[in-house]
Amino acid sequence: MTEYLLIALALLGVLILGGIGLVVPRLRRRPEPPLPKTEVDTRAEEDLAGPPVQAPEAELSTGILVEPPVVEAPAPVLEVPEPTAGRLVRLRSRLSRSQNVFGKSLLGLLSRDHLDEDTWEEIEDSLITADVGVDATRDIVDRLRERTRVLGTRSGSELRALLAAELVNALDPTLDRSLRTAPKEGVPAVVLVVGVNGAGKTTTCGKIARVLVADGRSVLLGAADTFRAAAADQLETWGGRVGAETVRGPEAADPASVAFDAVKRGIDTGVDTVLIDTAGRLQNKIGLMDELGKVKRVVEKHGPIDETLLILDATTGQNGLEQARVFTEVVNVTGVVLSKLDGTAKGGIVIAVQRKLGIPVKLVGLGEGKDDLAPFDPAQFVDALLGTEPLARDA
Structure with missing residues (x-):
């Protein structure tokens, strides 16, 4: 009888210890209160769904999905360059510094009542200062002196015409100034x-x-x-x-x-x-x-x-x-x-x-x-x- 009592006590002890073992871990693993549903859902959508996508619109009468129209970027507008004919005439005001040297200085010297040696030296100096070069300047001045002496030129307009003719001559108008840009035999x-x-x-x-x-x-x-x-x-x-x-x-x-x-x-x-x-x-x-x-x-x-x-x-x-x-x-x-x-x-x-x-x-x-x-x-x-x-x- 004593043996049965001891066995019963042993079984009871095992049951008590087993119950404690099941309860304690559950108490340790008690979860934190859950977040509100809306916050959890929002995080999940942000992590998984990516940026929002505009859903295609549906045509109300038929229920058929209508894709939005594709918008193409506008083509760049090409510029139309200004015609080259007459550009030099239109841009003549840009030659301000050179106009001061030639138009005012030279013509002012030539307009003096008496063209003596000092005046011709001043004309030479003006041309050299304008980067014409020493040799070209001497040729221009020598020809001007000769023509004014032979022709007896006295009016301002005539002197201006003579100076212009000498400067144009110094630029050699016979040179070919065209740009060779036309293709030939299929080659640019x-x-x-x-x-x-x-x-x-x-x-x-x-x-x-x-x-x-x-x-x-x-x-x-x-x-x-x-x-x-x-x-x-x-x-x-x-x-x-x-x-x-x-x-x-x-x-x-x-x-x-x-x-x-x-x-x-x-x-x-x-x-x-x-x-x-x-x-x-x-x-x-x-x-x-x-x-x-x-x-x-x-x-x-x-x-x-x-x-x-x-x-x-x-x-x-x-x-x-x-x-x-x-x-x-x-x-x-x-x-x-x-x-x-x-x-x-x-x-x-x-x-x-x-x-x-x-x-x-x-x-x-x-x-x-x-x-x-x-x-x-x-x-x-x-x-x-x-x-x-x-x-x-x-x-």
Whole structure:
């Protein structure tokens, strides 16, 4: 009997201990009060659903889902460059500094009652100060002295006409100033643009593209200045304004390779003119000048280059002549573009370039506007330099 009692007590103890073991863990694992349902749902939607999506609208009468219309971005509006005919006449007021030298100073000297040796020396000094150059100045003054003596010219209008004739003659109006930009036998004309650092070359190159488009040419640009990523971006911006494609390569790519690809692309797309912008370089850096020669040779695998335009900063004066000479030796420059001729520039540099190099000035930059690049005409240019100031002898 005692044994049964002990067994019963043992079983009771086991049951008590088991009950305690089940209750205690539940007490330890009591959960925290649940969050409000709306907060839990909101977090779940944010984590799983992502940003809200506009559901398609349903047509009420049929219940058919109607997709919203696709809105296309408007095409960029292409600019229409200002016609090049007559630009030089319209921009004549930009030659303010040169007009002061030629129109007021020279004509004022010529209007004196007596043209003695001192007066002719002052005329020489004025021309040299205007960057005409010593040799050209002597020729102009000698011819003026002879003509005024022989013709007995006394009126202001006659003297102005004589001076204008001598300046036009010094600019050699017989030189061909046309731009060779027409395609031939299915191959686009190729225009290579070269120049020193700081001459405004890439900007002027973009303006040349506008000149070509204004004259009815389709243009493709080659960004062969691979040393500055900003140069390619800038050129692409200029081209995009008039619908011209730009071929460019990665930064520090071989400039000759980019130029070659640009001409090939121009052939494939059938454009009229391929305009290649090269990196600015100093004329005394032999390695860079050799690289420019390589660009020329590689491009000519497609055919001869039609134009090589040298961008000269008109404010550099006589220093620009040495630049032009070296570039001509390397890439056979066929024409000069004088940039920055407005403001502080001296118009006589045009005469100096013609006299020293025999290379025609084909375009002149007369301002910072997009269409302030004008085809050069000697008679119009001289007329703008002399202005319309009446002379005292006409009074």
